Amino acid sequence: MRYDNSPPSPESGSSISPDRPWYTRRSTLAVTAAVLAPTCLAGWVLTQALAGPGSGDPRAAAAPQPASHAAPGGGDGKAGATASASAAPASPAASGSPLPSGSPLASGSPSAPTAAPNPLAGRTVVIDPGHNTGNFKHSREINRQVDIGTNRKECDTTGTTTNSGYMEAEFTMDVSRRLRTVLEARGVKVLLTHEAGPERPWGPCIDERARIGNEAKADAVVSVHADGVSEGSRGYHIILPANVRGGSADTSKIVGPSRQLGERIAGNFARTTGSGPANYLGSGTGLVVRDDLGGLNLSTRPKVFIECGNMRDAKDAALLASPEWRQKAAQGIADGIVGFLGG
Numbered sequence: 001m002r003y004d005n006s007p008p009s010p011e012s013g014s015s016i017s018p019d020r021p022w023y024t025r026r027s028t029l030a031v032t033a034a035v036l037a038p039t040c041l042a043g044w045v046l047t048q049a050l051a052g053p054g055s056g057d058p059r060a061a062a063a064p065q066p067a068s069h070a071a072p073g074g075g076d077g078k079a080g081a082t083a084s085a086s087a088a089p090a091s092p093a094a095s096g097s098p099l100p101s102g103s104p105l106a107s108g109s110p111s112a113p114t115a116a117p118n119p120l121a122g123r124t125v126v127i128d129p130g131h132n133t134g135n136f137k138h139s140r141e142i143n144r145q146v147d148i149g150t151n152r153k154e155c156d157t158t159g160t161t162t163n164s165g166y167m168e169a170e171f172t173m174d175v176s177r178r179l180r181t182v183l184e185a186r187g188v189k190v191l192l193t194h195e196a197g198p199e200r201p202w203g204p205c206i207d208e209r210a211r212i213g214n215e216a217k218a219d220a221v222v223s224v225h226a227d228g229v230s231e232g233s234r235g236y237h238i239i240l241p242a243n244v245r246g247g248s249a250d251t252s253k254i255v256g257p258s259r260q261l262g263e264r265i266a267g268n269f270a271r272t273t274g275s276g277p278a279n280y281l282g283s284g285t286g287l288v289v290r291d292d293l294g295g296l297n298l299s300t301r302p303k304v305f306i307e308c309g310n311m312r313d314a315k316d317a318a319l320l321a322s323p324e325w326r327q328k329a330a331q332g333i334a335d336g337i338v339g340f341l342g343g
Contacts, residue, residue: 142205149297156202240259
């Protein structure tokens with residue numbers, strides 16, 4: 001095709017007569033094209049309309065289907081969904097195209113991502129709130145002697161109080177309930193040895209407290225307490241079971257894991273609460289071993305006591321009476337338990 005305005009030469013082989021002026025021949029061609037163009041366009045439109053979507057225009061496949069093309073089946077929306085699905089591009093599997101190796105579709109429907117298993121699932125922890133607020137009214141019951149393996153001891157005691165009258169039993173129950181909430185949020189099954197109240201107006205006795213943990217096959221047992229010694233004695237300490245064998249007591253299998261549990265709790269409790277280890281026993285380690293506590297002697301599960309502070313010291317008592325500090329105490333104990341369980 002020529003792109004200049006010079007007249008065509010006779011040697012060009014044009015079928016248009018060379019006798020006519022070149023500009024006349026050019027005008028004739030323009031008129032002819034103008035006449036033919038609308039006719040061709042109308043023919044193409046008619047062809048597309050008859051052929052339907054997908055016959056040539058890639059936009060046709062994406063265009064919404066008119067209502068008259070919906071599959072029959074009523075007005076419940078299912079027919080429309082079927083029609084829309086039929087208009088969607090075919091998947092590689094449906095079209096017969098080979099699927100790339102490793103594609104989720106190569107082995108069937110793609111599977112949803114699975115969550116990592118919770119290492120604490122199925123674990124059981126028993127929390128033992130020390131004493132009971134009703135013990136003060138049931139001295140005869142709690143003074144009854146029970147067998148602790150190596151000897152006999154009172155069923156329970158009243159516990160101590162702050163100088164302002166805040167009871168150890170109130171403190172231990174509050175911290176234990178907070179501790180339960182924290183652990184349950186991590187997926188741990190938690191049992192309390194008692195909830196006080198009308199159903200448990202006193203106790204339970206120390207041998208029953210141990211039995212509850214044993215029968216639950218607890219992975220860890222923690223007895224929550226606060227001490228009641230002289231002013232100036234401050235800090236927490238963890239009581240660990242001694243190696244005791246006598247009568248119904250045999251701690252040989254739990255001494256090692258109980259120490260691990262106690263060490264975990266001690267470190268996390270100090271970090272979370274800001275409290276230091278007791279300055280009046282334990283040589284600054286915050287760990288004390290005892291063989292005279294029935295709750296430890298009779299346990300067959302890893303178990304420790306925690307004395308969270310001294311209720312008879314004004315500074316410690318102010319902490320123990322603070323709800324905010326008690327929440328920190330619960331968190332610290334929980335973190336230690338979770339660390340021991342491998343969570």
